[in-house]
Amino acid sequence: MRVLSRFFVIFALCSAIGLPWCALQSIAWTSMVIEYSKDAPFKEALAKTFDGRHPCSLCHAIQTGKKSEQKDNVRVVTKIDFYCAASANPRIHEFLPFDYPATAAPLITRADSPLTPPPRLAA
Numbered sequence: 492m493r494v495l496s497r498f499f500v501i502f503a504l505c506s507a508i509g510l511p512w513c514a515l516q517s518i519a520w521t522s523m524v525i526e527y528s529k530d531a532p533f534k535e536a537l538a539k540t541f542d543g544r545h546p547c548s549l550c551h552a553i554q555t556g557k558k559s560e561q562k563d564n565v566r567v568v569t570k571i572d573f574y575c576a577a578s579a580n581p582r583i584h585e586f587l588p589f590d591y592p593a594t595a596a597p598l599i600t601r602a603d604s605p606l607t608p609p610p611r612l613a614a
Contacts, residue, residue, distance in 0.1 A: 512557055519549040 505511070520540055526547075527536035539545050546554075 509557075512553060515549065515553050519547055519553060522549070523547050 523540040523545075524533075524536050527539045527545075531539070
């Protein structure tokens with residue numbers, strides 16, 4: 492049960508941060524590099540993949556999916572009211588100032604001196 496709940500929490504967090512879109516985009520880039528490297532050298536295939544001018548159908552689908560997801564999450568706040576209400580809690584009292592004494596009490600000192608030869612460890 493504990494393993495299942497951990498898996499569910501990890502899955503929920505990954506979904507919340509958009510990991511599925513990143514995974515799909517990685518798959519799209521990998522397939523594009525493989526496809527473009529059939530006709531051109533690997534260096535040109537990488538350049539063609541990441542230049543943004545040659546997107547594949549999966550890249551278009553990912554882009555539209557991201558845009559539709561962002562539109563769903565947008566909420567418009569038209570009016571914000573900030574006000575301070577009086578506290579209804581009778582246990583909270585006003586601050587009462589405290590007067591410290593004018594003379595400070597002397598520090599506590601020890602009358603006996605330390606042992607002359609330091610004590611040895613009992614072994």
